[in-house]
Amino acid sequence: MKFPGRRRHKHYFPVEAKDPLTNQLNATERLHSSYITGIDQIVVDIEAKVDQAFLDEFKLQRGMSQVIDSDVTNALYERLKLHEMVDYEYAGGTVGNTMHNYSVLADDRSVLLGVMSENINIGSYAYRFLCNTSSRVDLDYLQPVDGPIGRCFTLIDETGERTFAISAGLMNHLRPESIDKSLIENSSALVISAYLMRTQGAETMTEATIQAVKYANDAGVPVVLTLGTKFLIEQDPTWWANFVEKHVDILAMNEEEGLAITGFEDPLLAADKALDWVDLVICTAGEKGLFMAGYVDEQLKRETEYTLLPGAIPDFNRYEFSRAMRKADCDDPIRAYSHTAPFMGGPDSIKNTNGAGDCALAAVLHDLSANVYHKINVSNSAKHQQKAITYSSLSQISKYANRASFEVLVQHSPRLSRGLPEREDCLELVYWDK
Ligand SMILES: Nc1ncnc2c1ncn2[C@@H]1O[C@H](COP(=O)(O)OP(=O)(O)O)[C@@H](O)[C@H]1O
Numbered sequence: 287m288k289f290p291g292r293r294r295h296k297h298y299f300p301v302e303a304k305d306p307l308t309n310q311l312n313a314t315e316r317l318h319s320s321y322i323t324g325i326d327q328i329v330v331d332i333e334a335k336v337d338q339a340f341l342d343e344f345k346l347q348r349g350m351s352q353v354i355d356s357d358v359t360n361a362l363y364e365r366l367k368l369h370e371m372v373d374y375e376y377a378g379g380t381v382g383n384t385m386h387n388y389s390v391l392a393d394d395r396s397v398l399l400g401v402m403s404e405n406i407n408i409g410s411y412a413y414r415f416l417c418n419t420s421s422r423v424d425l426d427y428l429q430p431v432d433g434p435i436g437r438c439f440t441l442i443d444e445t446g447e448r449t450f451a452i453s454a455g456l457m458n459h460l461r462p463e464s465i466d467k468s469l470i471e472n473s474s475a476l477v478i479s480a481y482l483m484r485t486q487g488a489e490t491m492t493e494a495t496i497q498a499v500k501y502a503n504d505a506g507v508p509v510v511l512t513l514g515t516k517f518l519i520e521q522d523p524t525w526w527a528n529f530v531e532k533h534v535d536i537l538a539m540n541e542e543e544g545l546a547i548t549g550f551e552d553p554l555l556a557a558d559k560a561l562d563w564v565d566l567v568i569c570t571a572g573e574k575g576l577f578m579a580g581y582v583d584e585q586l587k588r589e590t591e592y593t594l595l596p597g598a599i600p601d602f603n604r605y606e607f608s609r610a611m612r613k614a615d616c617d618d619p620i621r622a623y624s625h626t627a628p629f630m631g632g633p634d635s636i637k638n639t640n641g642a643g644d645c646a647l648a649a650v651l652h653d654l655s656a657n658v659y660h661k662i663n664v665s666n667s668a669k670h671q672q673k674a675i676t677y678s679s680l681s682q683i684s685k686y687a688n689r690a691s692f693e694v695l696v697q698h699s700p701r702l703s704r705g706l707p708e709r710e711d712c713l714e715l716v717y718w719d720k
């Protein structure tokens with residue numbers, strides 16, 4: 287496990303190295319590891335630049351992620367091939383991307399649950415998915431299926447807006463009995479997306495997801511839900527709000543999804559509303575950066591050293607130096623919020639926004655899992671006198687998340703090809719240290 291984010295190491299990390307004062311491990315004892323588990327529809331992204339006429343021709347709604355039938359799939363695919371419009375083909379899936387990016391950032395294990403074709407030909411989409419996934423992502427628990435995985439046509443128009451057309455294949459055929467109970471119970475977090483609830487007919491993905499959520503809820507493992515697309519949530523915001531309140535501990539969304547589920551356009555107010563239901567909220571806001579909201583015990587709150595920010599909640603970042611806690615673990619819970627502008631104001635030129643939010647979430651999960659890792663290996667550390675769910679403060683995590691998103695914006699794929707640089711001199715001065 288790598289140290290999450292970049293800053294001076296106040297608390298001893300990594301815990302592998304020996305230090306007689308802070309690490310009283312027996313040298314022969316093996317370190318315990320932590321991991322996160324995610325469930326996804328296993329898909330490959332097929333990216334092409336298109337215009338509105340193209341979307342109209344295939345009756346696709348701009349900006350939406352929609353499932354298409356096999357006739358539309360064949361016609362669409364033929365058209366893209368005939369006119370040599372396909373720019374890239376990458377492993378995708380919102381949770382698949384998050385697991386991959388987590389493993390790259392943390393240099394550690396994550397487990398991906400879903401389906402995989404049992405017979406794989408070289409060059410097929412299943413093959414491509416496996417090749418494009420970090421070797422740190424454990425794929426041993428995938429359920430074999432007799433047929434293809436999904437394809438996600440990622441159609442980008444001249445404004446940069448993405449329209450997803452999903453050819454499902456057998457991606458939704460994960461069965462509840464394929465969910466390993468002890469795998470979930472021992473995870474630092476279970477990551478799911480709203481897309482997993484979009485199933486029809488004989489598809490069992492939703493039941494499998496509910497099964498995994500139940501195992502996680504019963505074992506006290508944080509359930510992390512990423513909302514995926516506003517269109518899904520807008521269909522029944524009340525159902526989603528109830529689901530989140532009952533089953534979810536950490537909610538990740540962008541501002542559009544935040545509006546869909548809470549009714550608040552302002553990402554700060556959306557995050558605040560979502561805090562009525564969950565312990566921690568991440569709300570990405572494109573060029574406005576990222577908001578986080580969480581709980582801390584009154585006794586353990588830490589005041590920011592940065593400028594207090596105006597907003598719908600005045601001075602909302604006052605306690606952003608606090609580490610996030612579960613509300614139930616606070617004697618006297620107070621709300622803490624943080625906002626961070628995009629790293630370096632955002633890149634000069636954005637190559638791709640596909641997966642920027644997934645990458646921000648991966649960084650947050652890294653911090654969460656690093657906390658578990660540190661706790662199980664250095665349980666007597668002063669750090670764990672506080673029953674926090676994050677290793678770092680809200681302020682620190684949101685900087686790290688923004689930094690990680692930046693890396694996706696300057697490359698073509700939603701998946702990181704490498705970890706963050708070890709040394710970033712400019713970063714030390716102007717970003718972390720301030
Ligand atoms: N146009 C942009 N300029 C600068 N940073 C951006 C831009 N778009 C996205 N980002 C960065 O990527 C993060 C996630 O982006 P966002 O588009 O909100 O997520 P999603 O992919 O979930 O819609 C933001 O918090 C921000 O740091």
Ligand SMILES: Nc1nc2c(ncn2[C@@H]2O[C@H](COP(=O)(O)O)[C@@H](O)[C@H]2O)c(=O)[nH]1
Binds near residue numbers: 450452641
């Ligand atoms: N599992 C699913 N993943 C989907 C679906 N539609 C799109 N996507 C994936 O989202 C990412 C982009 O994420 P974003 O945070 O930038 O919106 C992309 O790689 C797609 O594969 C879906 O229906 N199911």
